[in-house]
Amino acid sequence: MTRSRREFLTAAATVAALAPLSRSAFAEEPVAAAEAAVAQRKIVNRIAVSTYSFxxxxxxxxRDVEKCIVLSAEMGFDAVEILHRQMTNETPAYLQKLKRTALVNGVDLCGFSTHQGFLSPDKEKRQKNIDETIRYIRMAYEMGIPTMRVNTGTWGTSKDFDDLMAHRGIEQPLDGYTDEDGFQWVIDSLEKCLPEAEKCGVLLGLENHWGLGRTPEGVLRIVDAIDSPWLQVTLDTGNFLEDPYDRLALMAPKTVYVQAKTYIGGGLWYSLDLDYPRIAKLLQQKSYRGYVSLEFEGREDPLVGIPQSLSLLRSAFG
Structure with a gap:
């Protein structure tokens, strides 16, 4: 059937009107809207728990790590961080058993918390700690854990950890040495660990954990000097005993993992009144999207205090 001139002109006008609409409505406008939505969307961090909390x-x-994983899942955590010193078995079969337990319970193994000490003039002692750290990296790889906490270590001039805490983490260097010596030992030692970290795909996070890591400036001095994507920062919210928020903000841009302390029932060594909504906001301003891992240090029964802490962190971190 021959179309009338009026029908032809109407159809042509309709196509002309739709053409720019098609380009903007189905291409430019949705992209812009999506970008705006992403920019405005509040970051929701996944909440983990360290087995240390139990x-x-x-x-x-x-103490049993497998039991801690199961309890974590039952309480509603998203992931679990394993404390190395809590483990009583390091066989390959056991490491795979932990990985399996996490999988079937629907939680990630997200962090491996280790100890090492590089503040020693004894080169052999430093090498022993390097070798142990490399072994920890391989263990993390076997368990499928993507990040691992490392420390500078302490000078060892305190009687014990209680004495260190009594002096608010401040410790004198060994006689005849200074912090400047220590910084070089730590930098040299961690540099030797990084090839294995890169090979295994395990991101190391230097924690503000006493020693030369007692201040944000100390942590960042080491991280900046090494300048490797495989060494960044593990931020512990409870290890700055004065002015925590300004100090946490200094470390936030290089933070790849967060350990969040709570003290329900009173702290084991000290208590801090931490404002977690404020901490969550300062981390969000730096676009931190990683895990927030609970380290419960309260005197309350862990089976009571840990779920209460989870509610607190869920509320603060979305």
Whole structure:
């Protein structure tokens, strides 16, 4: 059937009108809207829990790491961080068993918390700690854990950890040496660990954990000097005993993992009144999207204090 001139002109006008609309409505406008939505969307961090929160070096009935993983899943955590010193078995079969337990319970193994000490003039002692750190990296790889906490270590001039805490983490260097010596030892030692970290795909996070890491300036001095994408920062919210928010903000841009302390029932060594909504905001301003891992250091029964802490962190971090 021959179309009338009026029908032809109407159809042509309709196509002309739709052409620019098609380009903007189905291409430019949705992209712009999506970008705006992403920019405005509040970051929701996944909440993990350290197995240390259960054990605390004092609850032997809660030391078993596999049991901690199961309890974490039942409480509603997204992931679990394993404390190396809590482990009583390091065989390959056991490492794979932990990985399997996490999988079937629907939680990630997101962090591996290790100890090492490089503040020693003894080159052989430093090398031993380097070798142990490399072994920890390989263990993290076997368990499928993507990030690992490392420390500078302490000078060892305190009587014990209680004495160190009594002096608010401040410790004198060994006689005849200075912090300047220590910084070079730590930098040299961590540099030797990085090839294995890169090979295994395990991102190291230097924590503000006493020693030369007691201040943000100390942590960042080491990280900046090494300048490697495989060494960044593990931020512990409870290890700055004065002016925590300004100090946390200094470390936030290079933070790849967060450990969040709570003190329900009173702290084991000290208590801090931490404003977690404020901490969450300062981390969000730096676009931190990683895990927030609970380190429960309260005197309350962990099976009571840990779920309460989870509610607190869920509220603060979305």
């Amino acid at each position: 054990w605390q070096f004092r609850h032997e009935h809660l």
